[in-house]
Amino acid sequence: MATWTPDPSFYPSPRMAMKAPQEKLAYVAAFDPDRKKPDAIAVVDVDPASGSYGSIVGQTDMPGAGDELHHFGWNACSSCLCPNAPHPHSERRYLVVPGLRSSRLHFLDIKPDPKHPKIVKTIEAEEIAEKTGYSRLHTIHCGPEGIYVSALGNPEGDGPGGIFLVDHETFEVRGRWEVERGPQELAYDFWWHLGFDTMVTSEWGTPKTFEGGLIPEVLLGAKYGRRIHFWDLHKRKHLQEIDLGDKYQLVFELRPAHDPTKAYGFVGVVISLEDLSSSIWTWYREGNKWAIKKVIDIPAEPADPDQLPPLLKGFKAVPPLVTDIDLSMDDRFLYVSCWGTGDMHQYDVSDPFNPKLTGKVRIGGIVSKATHPGAANGALNGGPQMVEISRDGRRIYFTNSLYGAVDPQFYPEGIDGWMVKLDAGENGGIEFDPKFFVDWPKGHRPHQVRLEGGDCSSDSYCYP
């Protein structure tokens, strides 16, 4: 499997990765909310020169039903070029695709036919539970010690959630990552600062508290995640926990600066119990510790209760529900998905403590149901959710479903899937590509997008 020269999609630094060729294919996780038919990885043509631009050109079904495909990643990426643990002759060849509900882990080979990935291995939930004690697989990252997988709980659906390692060549489960867990109990996303030997993890909740949808008592009791954790990446020990406070709930996507010499990153918090606002926080190094500061507040919008789902009627407002964020490769622009209001925001975060709103579009939304020039029939539901940025920062792709059990709590009429693309100006500003609207086939809803060759949330780098 080893190659003679490094995989051409590996770049030593984010600066070099920005010059990568334009992606031609996007891989999109698609799941059946009814859990009757198998979920799939869909392949979307994103090559503007192609006749099938903006349409699904391939699909690989999972072996069984009920996976709830959600996030996924690659077996190997640019961190293979790191000097302390080099694996430069591995290939970025396999998509590592977990089932959030089934806890199965699939490996899809894209090399023989990139438009029709082939499943080469599936690890069953039982094996993962036995070897790691974990279940409910979420984020995948390729990194210094192979493939890292976050899991949200144990097989019974309780805590603690954590991270386990999978061999990036043989795809064998190697075991639990944590050596010293400290006070950490809840899990969700994770990533790292390779330049600072630091792992960062965030919190959602235990599987029991979200698999049937968000539980209002748990939410209002501030029992969902509200903390962020810092770890020694190599000693695998918990170093520090920061509690954002009892009014902040659901600490989700973590986006550390791509430049490994910069010790800061961004995390989105879905909801404030005080006023339903969402917020973005910047963590940073202060002396020998990590610190965090809120840098963006996105308020809820007043709304007619008749237009709101039962969960929100009493609040007479539609919350922004920031459920995904993504940082451009040059660490300059932060994209923020407001799944409730239907906004996609672009901020200039050149100064990470003073973000400036530089672009905004609206599509879907609980109340607004905003349309798209490429949509056939008017009002769209769902809102901007999983967002991915091309390596050069000029194209932004996103889809509209959050999570099977939570979708109907905010969009009771159901969600009709779509995927859209924005074009971004070199110095900011975003607009819809009118020719790119994927009207997702009924029966599946789209979630995370991964771009051929890597994107802005797939690779980490050891060199500035």
Added chain:
Amino acid sequence: MTIWPWLTLVGLGAYHGLNPAMGWLFAVALGQHRNSRRVVFLSLIPIALGHAAAIATAVALVVGLGVFLDADLIRIGGGVLLIFWAVYHQVYGHRHKVRFGMQTGMVGLGVWSFLMATAHGAGLMLVPVLIPLCLSGTPAQELTAAGSLVISLAAVTVHTLSMLTVTGVIALSVYQWLGLAFLRRGWINLDLLWTVALAAAGVILIVF
């Protein structure tokens, strides 16, 4: 005494120094992170010392065993070990635990270099040269413990200086002028060559 074993030690030192996984790349990365050419140079010291320690371990093994065992036995045993190491390197070379990252200090860097060289079998690769050099006295002069020690130290020093020179020149050139972009095409699979070198050394030991 012939010059060839010494030239071989120099050549293998250069070969080890050339390999990004043996240290120059780490030195460059640390220099970039601290934005300092001085850090590049300083990092080379623990890298060279760690490498020397790994080589010295192999030399000590050969010389130490040479006191008790027949040279032929060491030769065959060394050959088998080298071939075993080549297979191990090929199959498990990718799964070493990562202990040291960008925040590591000079001591950590030295330990990293020692572990990296040991795991790669850098010292073992020298065994075919070390056996004739350290275990056989020239006809005119019987092998003595003291003589053996001097030759052993000289072998480690010669190899390490060669490795340090090559690694230093590359580290400086890359940090100062070349940049890292060439890695994308230029980082050929030295691990594969390395495995072949280990296996070849093993075969040479057994056959000749």
